[in-house]
Amino acid sequence: MTPVSSHSSMRTVQVLGGGNAASGAHVRSLAAGLVARGVRVTVCAPVEADHTYDFTGVGAEHVHVPRSSDPGSVAALRAACTGADLVHAHGLHASFRTALALSGRRTPLIVTWHDRARADGPRAHFLRVLERRVVRAATVVLGTTSALVDRARRTGARDARLAAVSLPGPRTSPVVDDPDRLRPKVRAELGATGRPLLIAVGSLERHRGYDVLLDAAHAWRRLDPVPLVVLAGEGPLRGELRRRIEDEELPVRLVGRREDVADLLAAADIALLPSRWEARSPLAQEALQARVPLVATRVGGIPELVGDAAELVPYGNARALADAVVRLLDDPERRELLKERGVRQAATWPTEDETVAQVLSVYDELTRPRPLI
Structure with a gap:
């Protein structure tokens, strides 16, 4: 990838909860691509997620933010997001905490839905309430499938789009056996x-x-x-x-x-x-x-x-x-x-480079200065 100097002043915060394997790998890939383009990236995630995905190893800053069950997580997120040009949250619970942390601020919030939260009984109703709160707080919702985009729109999203999400390659190149x-x-x-x-x-x-x-x-x-x-x-x-x-x-x-x-x-x-x-x-x-x-x-x-x-x-x-x-x-x-x-x-699926490029185009759109009328 070729770094883009015009993004050297942009600071983004990526928020990840416990994170399943797909979202954790995606955030690492995204962080690597953004850093390569000159973007300053902070990843807010539990410390064990950094141990697994090594966000700091690709040039991002890692800030430990406890899981959603910890009452200090929203306060930690609010502090970490101070001064960010935009915040990008991944997953329902991480997005809900981020929306609370950004309450009262005008910082753009991008939410990526990698999958659908699943539960039965009363918890299913609770998750639907969280979904509504999240999509209404988000500036843009990115869904990894058309079904998730449709769900976000039905739930009340102002702007929901299909996201290009690649399958990240291996972090190391293993010795290829016969x-x-x-x-x-x-x-x-x-x-x-x-x-x-x-x-x-x-x-x-x-x-x-x-x-x-x-x-x-x-x-x-x-x-x-x-x-x-x-x-x-x-x-x-x-x-x-x-x-x-x-x-x-x-x-x-x-x-x-x-x-x-x-x-x-x-x-x-x-x-x-x-x-x-x-x-x-x-x-x-x-x-x-x-x-x-x-x-x-x-x-x-x-x-x-x-x-x-x-x-x-x-x-x-x-x-x-x-x-x-x-x-x-x-x-x-x-x-x-x-x-x-x-x-x-x-061969038709997006590459990691294409995924980063699409996300960065959304960032540019949301942070571009508005013309004076």
């Missing part, structure tokens, strides 16, 4: 030698649809050889899923949180995404880039993201999920077609 050697090595470690390997990655939470995935796994037990399903991730449903796997003797392994998702995908025959809701799913993007056929639910931003480069099934339909996998396993030509389509679809 793929012909790596694939059998990973498959052997997982216990998938001589059998199809199906991979799903994500937190073990209700909205991921893993209960439906286990229902589908019953049908795969009748195949010869029986596919192995590997779930990589941690979360509150681990115990429940483990009991079902054991009690129902399902061909599924829980392997916990993994740092080698790229290696898992390189070894996989099919990637699975059975979620109830997804925005710009990192797994979907990584699978298509890695030339791994994807079976996903037709929800949220998935159809817009993958186009015709994946097999899409209705959420909650275990039979449709099971049948789609069986068809792909029986049809190597279809798998190859999806691989080629995946590469073409991935």
